[in-house]
Amino acid sequence: MTKSAVIADDDETIRSILEYKLSNAGFEVTACHDGEAGREALNDPDADPDIVVLDVMMPRLKGTQLLRAVRRGELAVDPDVPVVMLTSRGQEADVLEGLESGANEYLTKPFSPNELLVRIERLVEE
């Protein structure tokens, strides 16, 4: 069965890397260009992603706010869906905020796509 992923990042470079990397790993990828588009994708009644990758700082809606909405069950997607936060904000306080928002993993940019993929596959298998 095909696995699916929703990614939301306003940086085209990051989106293109994630799309290629995850597609090559067998994921069907829905790529969103900001937080609000990510919210719409995750609020689709048919939305059932195996993994969600969110940037923290995005136009219109921050990744941490979107993640809180997911965890509170405000969207159609499963509130317990595994979520990886990917951000350039690597300060301890930012990492803690991301994890407290309910992120399963937190990676800072620049990042290793191979490492990200290993973490994603581990989360999906769990």
Next chain:
Amino acid sequence: MSVDPSSVPLPPFSSPVLLSLPGPLSRGLALAAVVLGSLLLAVVIVTVGYSLRAARSRRRRTPARETLRSELLDRLYGRDDPAWDEWVAGLSALERDELESLLDVYLRELEGGDADLLAELGTALGIDERARREIADGGYWDRLHALVWLALLRDAPDRDLLETRCTDTSRERAAAARVLYAAGTDDCATAGVDLLLRDDPRSFSVFGVDTLYRVAERDPTPFFERVAADFDEWEPSLQRQALLVVRHLTTVVGGADRSWIVGALSSPDPSVRSAAWRALGAYGWDRGLRDGVDLSAIGEDPVPSVRANAYRALGAWGDGEATAAIESAATTDPDARAQVAAAETLVANRGTDDPPSRRVPGSEWVAGPEGVASVTDESAETEPFGAAWAWATEHARFDRLARDISAERERLHEEVRG
């Protein structure tokens, strides 16, 4: 042959005002108007020309960029061998230029194996060789540009080249050290500290301080050796930056000489003394270092902000001896802000129920709601440390309330979710 001035044709835009002026003056003004008009016309033509050229270039580059991006990612992720050399050999000059721009963007976002593979594309494009040539022969901006590329490619050039060509300014020193850090060379800390701090260094930009921190974090020994030897010769702004690095280092420094940090407490520059206290706040665990600090001298510092930073450092140490020293000095501190700093550190260490023991006669402390101490005697309310203590405890109480409300809200959300 004499010429009748009235017979010389005037420019069409010559106004009646010009015509009414005396002959030579009106002609001079008319000539100036013609020159200015011509210049304006030339500027308009050049601007429009450049705009059209840039738009044409964009029209050619945009589709080329998308094609190159797709090909780049295909080769990076879709093949066992990206065959960069073969690809680059078939590209036009415009495509190579655009590919360099794309490579720059992707190298800034990636780490690990993918970044290593992309660095090989940089080699195929000849960027590394060109960068070495620019460092050896280029001007200031060429050298900086070349250093940025080598850092992105994680490709360290010869140390001699860096030392002879990249130590004129703090900016170049930082960029050169960053190349070594990015490349992860074995001598990153030693050579990096040499590049940054040897031979009459000046203070750095934020990027430079960050680079100094990174190379010192890799191995703090060369940094501490250099600072211990040269600290007194540096300008105050660089001294502050060295102390800032010390404050944030997490790598164990072992038996390094740190006496210069204590020495900086006696600097004539108050900002250096403040920075030294902040750095010492991070070393509260080190009894050997602490024993060199004269706590009784804190109250003698003439600058309130330095005393406030001293209180915060002692608060970070947090033991009985340190908090007693805060209380002793702050009770007689003439500055209200310094006393607030002292009160806040005491509240953080001892809670709100344990007010300072030394008080002005006549003041009376009682436990209020939520265990908050309050002042009942009006004369004591004007006593500076009493006001500072009341301020600190009230803030602590509101902070606790805010945390409780936040936790309760999360608990209710969990309940609603079932």
